[in-house]
Amino acid sequence: MSTEATGRARAVVTPAQISEILATKAGVDPEVFTGNDQLSLRDLEIDSLAVLELQAVILESFGVEIPENAIDMTVGEIAGVVTEGAGEVR
Numbered sequence: 001m002s003t004e005a006t007g008r009a010r011a012v013v014t015p016a017q018i019s020e021i022l023a024t025k026a027g028v029d030p031e032v033f034t035g036n037d038q039l040s041l042r043d044l045e046i047d048s049l050a051v052l053e054l055q056a057v058i059l060e061s062f063g064v065e066i067p068e069n070a071i072d073m074t075v076g077e078i079a080g081v082v083t084e085g086a087g088e089v090r
Helices: 015-026 048-062 068-072 075-086
Strands: none
Touching: 015 048, 015 075, 048 068, 048 075
């Protein structure tokens, strides 16, 4: 967590957290992420059902909707979207 100018804590989501969610909740082999930081979920051969599970967990855990095209994003890009969305004032 970091602190914004308002003094409120802001969630910082890391690529490792996204990978962990995919591994624990969607059954993706954690080894698939090693050394593949620049590959999209599609390039990592992660299926659309795993992405749907990721979307559900992210929404429940952080209150952020990740884009429908998340399968074409890297784990780092997804982490950035979640971090940005979690920092928005609701």
